[in-house]
Amino acid sequence: MSDKIEIAGPDDQHPLSRLRAFTEARIGLGRHGAGLPTRAHLDFAEAHARARDAVHSDFQAEAIAATLESAGFTAIGAASEAGDRATYLRRPDLGRRLSQRSVADLASRAEMPFDLVVVVADGLSATAVNAHGAAVAMGVLNAVPKSWRVAPVVVARGARVALSDPIGAALRAKIALMLIGERPGLSAANSLGAYLTFAPKPGRSDADRNCVSNIRPGGLRPEIAGDKLAGLIIRAAELGLSGTKLKDDADDRLGVETPAAAIGPAAD
């Protein structure tokens, strides 16, 4: 009765393992009885934990503002009407509305209309924005024409994509660019999405926007995203529009995904 119990080998022996080259899907994991092998179970748990942490991570708004200001840009804080994270998750409508105080703060900066406002916002992954929100914003601002009147970068807390509408309206900005943390996936918890809206004002729909998603190391790299986004912004300014019509024109040149609705719930 003292025979050693043998357990089948690791899952890289699985006959399907060679097919993993064709898909990211978790195939050929092997099984013990019906159960998931320990390694595969903990791999999954780790990916999910990373995504959960990203949803609930602290938004380092002050650090982002400090980074921007040390590079010579002006930053201003703003908040939606979603007071805390639990409210934010339950009430996307509140995350699309600007708090009264922020409306007043922003309006006081808008003596003259702006050509562009860039918003850096937490969305569903503060992890993403903390990591590369400021860098992408600076990349954009460095690449748009020097003659443009650019608003202070708005660092917004509790934001959904459409918060860029009241922000843009309060600042009287011709174009709003929202850089926002996307809903974390198991494969990546640090993706930033960029949403461009011409003539932002409350009531704009996803069809009025253009979206560039998956901005992260390993996706669209943050250090080159700024140039790409600036190209899209300049094109929107030339044509005087954003959304589906801009896509028709810019699709091939920029590889832009649009309208925003086409990529699903993302951060909205």
Place this chain on the structure above:
Amino acid sequence: MSQETLKALLAEASPARSGDFLAGVAAENQEARVKAQRILADTSLADILNTPLIDPAEDDVSALIEAQHDAEAFRPIAGFSVGDLRDFLLSDQATSEAIAALKWALTPEMVAAVSKICRNQDLIAIARKRPVVTQFRTTVGEPGRLSVRIQPNHPTDDAKGVAASILDGLAFGCGDAVIGINPATDSPSAMRRLLDLIEELRLRLDCPVQSCVLAHVTTAIDCMARGAPVDLVFQSIAGSEKANASFGINLSMLKEAHDAAQAMQRGTVGQNVMYFETGQGAALSANAHFGIDQQTMEARAYAVARAFDPLLVNTVVGFIGPEYLYDGKEITRAGLEDHFCGKLLGVPMGVDVCYTNHAEADQDDMDNLLTLLAVAGVNFVMGVPGSDDVMLNYQSTSYHDAAYVRRALGLKPAPEFEAWAKDVGVFDEAGFLLPETDGGDRGLIARSKLLEAAE
């Protein structure tokens, strides 16, 4: 009773969930909720029948609900209150046959109402008594069986990637509900390519399964007109004409697709040709809920489903996000409600037991709901490799989960598929998964010629 009174009563009696708060229709506190449940329990079914929640002249789903109602079948329960209906359904008098006889007597609003005064236990016990069996190449929904959809999604619809996921699922004894792919691109050519892929694999393995590419119904109609091998036609549906319009569909389009698919006569043991998906919150997200709570709206979608004799109806319960169903508790409740309401209305219900990363839920919650639904007699669940849908970016049940719950509760797959899986060495003589080391899946992989194709 006025339309507004009944809407408010149903909404306030609904167990708490974030979507009803978002819509501003939820009870203001817990005591108010239970008070509403007491009033609802005393409300007569006849009152509910005579108070359409949306004017049938302005909403074709309401008109359909009215047209489906069978006054003759209703007569034995015409004097019931909602509370009486609950008591009856729980009683030993309510046999499978007795409940099934009420299929066209019950309306979505009646079953939604009774669900609101049921505990989870009641939702399970009653649904378990009401099997709904449908057929195409397999027979789905018999008591003692649990079928699985293989969901082999791929972000670019890569043929080898999709095929690898399918094969992994077949080796676990999954796929007897359907092999159903959410395509990355909704076009007739993309759909055709995926259909041909499954068709080739199915014929090579001589496996009794049906395929579905979950493109828009108009894409399927286009494909059928060009002679593509369409087994099941898919469409997302909801509980109002306006919500369906937001999906770009109406009832006559569903009828056209249904008739075209049936005319192809591709089923062997039956001709249920539709696959529908639903989910609480869909109508609200399209601003097409008319002040009706999300669970009642969901039950109304089943009136649409049952008009077309579907093979499969799947409530995608946790996909929509925490603004509609906040956490594991709300997702669990909604999954049991949807399954219960669908079954009472004679709909072949399956459930996508799932969650997104911004919901307060995890694998443990999914294990619980899967187990509860399997006890309740759910027709089918999803099988996603390792629970991770790499195209839709959410987590559903896995091939492993399906194998777990079949083994834990002694459930078998569809009989035609069971016979095939025994034949190829995936199942033992009793119909349960053989140890992996016995090499059944190696044989299957060899027969698929997939590895050769991948060289």
